[in-house]
Amino acid sequence: MPAKDELARRRYEKLVGRLESMMRGALKPQYKGYYGQLILSSDDLAEMGELKDVRRAAREAGHRLGWKPTTRLVNGRLFVLDEREAPAEIEKLAQDASAKAMDRAWQEHQ
DSSP: OOOHHHHHHHHHHHHHHOOOOOHHHHHHGGTTTTTTTEOOOOHHHHHHHOOOHHHHHHHHHHHHHHEEEEEEETEEEEEEEOOOOHHHHHHHHHHOOOOHHHHHHHTTOO
């Protein structure tokens, strides 16, 4: 294998590991690995390299975490999302947390 290919492979593996760590760190323990998401700013993306490589690495990192990963680019930010269907009890926890957050936001603006 040419040295250039080996260097590219090592850079890619390092990027996958970095993204996997960031994605793992963004998980909420109460959701037991579900509802994963990571949002990378345009600055993050510029620092990480080519968009196509970052997307591919993010999907691989998501697979390593057991996610059904998808990526979406919106206004210069890359969203990495877990699209698995969560078990009913996890879904209920997330819905309750969302409702409480909406209630708090509503009360702050009254």
